[in-house]
Amino acid sequence: MKKNGQIAEEALLRDVADIPYRPSAGAPPGIEVLSLADLTARAHGRRADLHRPGRPAFHQLVALRAGTVRCSIDFTTHALAPGDWLWVRPGQVVQFLTPLDRTDGRLIVFPAGFLSGTTDALTGAAGHSRCRRVTPPAGEAAPLDRLLDALVDEYGRLSDLPLAAHIEALRHLLSALLLRFAQVEGSLSPDGAHSEPFRRFREAVEQDFARTHRVEDYAARLGYSARTLTRATRAAAGCGAKRFIDDRVLLEAKRLLVHTALPPAAIGERTGFTHPTAFSAFFRQHTGTTPTAFRELVAGAAARGAGPPAPRRS
Template sequence: MGKKRQLSITDVAYRPSLSAPIGMDVLGFTELSRRAALRGLDLSAPLRPSFHHLIHVSQGPVRHTVDFQDRTLDSGSWIWVRAGQVHQYVPGDHTAARGTIVIWQPGFLSTEPLDNDAPMVPTGRHARAASLALRHLVHAYGDLASLPLDAHIETLRHLLGVLLLRLAHACPAPAQPGAASEVFRGFRAAVERDFADCHHVKDYAAALGYDARTLTRATQDATGTTAKQYLDARILLEARRLLAHTDATSAEISRQLGFPDPSDFTKFFRKRDGGTPLRFREVARGRRRRQG
């Protein structure tokens, strides 16, 4: 018998084509498959890219999973996969699909107007406007010689922002309680960086120069949840990722997520998920086998 394959999440660093401007790249599904093969990446396995993807499918369908959400991208669909999310394609789908994938590093855009992380299917004039914005971006991307590099990069930055803004208005996300404030944006960034080491809202508040009530108000305004609920949800998501996609034991995951004792992790997980970590792993693995 062959050696059992070790399950893991593969972190994928940003590595554009040699001709790509700094911070952003455009490719199709054929090129995606070629680059994956060159880097030894299995696109049907769990991948955690350090960069954003905006995927537009012109000929589908493409079945795709992003952090346990199954997505079927039919022709005309768009989806934004954020940097750090764990995603994978159903085997074979990406090789038959046609479309455009825009990738960019965090920080390439000063603001990101699109909040929707579900498949988007613009219709009518919205579909035409989004398609035109994408064509304009792709044309400018390929026209490297017509502008100095700094101007070329700035042009692409603006055109990508226009495309995301078009999609934001064509397919608005479900209503959110309110706009994200500077306080919440700072808290969100700190949680993303430190959730495995810091589990207490008061510690984030102290580091950011606020009190805990201020963080909670800002988080409730932006998400409808308390700061503690937001923090716990982020820890829980990472726990689910590690349970579903890696062979790490519950004790190992407990240590990775900053719990002093495995029993503390089990209590945390049971309270927020409704079952034990091992039960979640069994269900997630069984679901993946059925999909495969």
């Protein structure tokens, strides 16, 4: 008979399910607004397990009004209480740890590309912002709630406007809501947000981080100097270009360590390292521990019902 710790560890090591954006029949293209109870019913209808780690290819903005929700987003456990918000970006690994059908809350779902380029840039929607629970202060909660109510109301008025006008109204309301939310979350970044070098660099890193970790390679591909990319990345993301690449590599390595049973050598190969020793040295430099030890620590924390230890930043 398996012990609880063994069961928890095996659950962590299951492959992550990729979840494509599949709008419901009758929903306006590009956005859906539903209750958390509706999400549970939809998952049941699609035979999807919300309690299994998944990697959605779309944004999820959660606003909780009653009940409690515990979920794990990229190795961090979040406990949401009434009044809390959470914005999960595409590609982040999500796992709900508690039932949702006993809560009162709204979930806004929309794919990458639905927002305008300006809103994308200002809110960091297209990036890999660290997801965190947000409890808006009293002065910010009311504007957010009003915008959410307006979005919910407009979403329910599909027949009041021509479809194109209805979608545009939803896009503008969602943009206003996310701009307000990003201000509270601390991810609103007007400085450098419109930097073309950074936007192109960010997209290139997402495509090629498993192939090259060198700033010079991205600079040559994009037609910029390495200094220009570093300056643009520091203005937009608060770190240099090399650190930006390394953070993306490290994130993927952690996801694979926690959510798959692949050996560290295979994970190193998947994330662009020619030799296992190079991957192990990189991982230890950025976290203070080995890949195997990190996997064991996270599995042990999950078995105890706690979050993983905070990683060391180099």
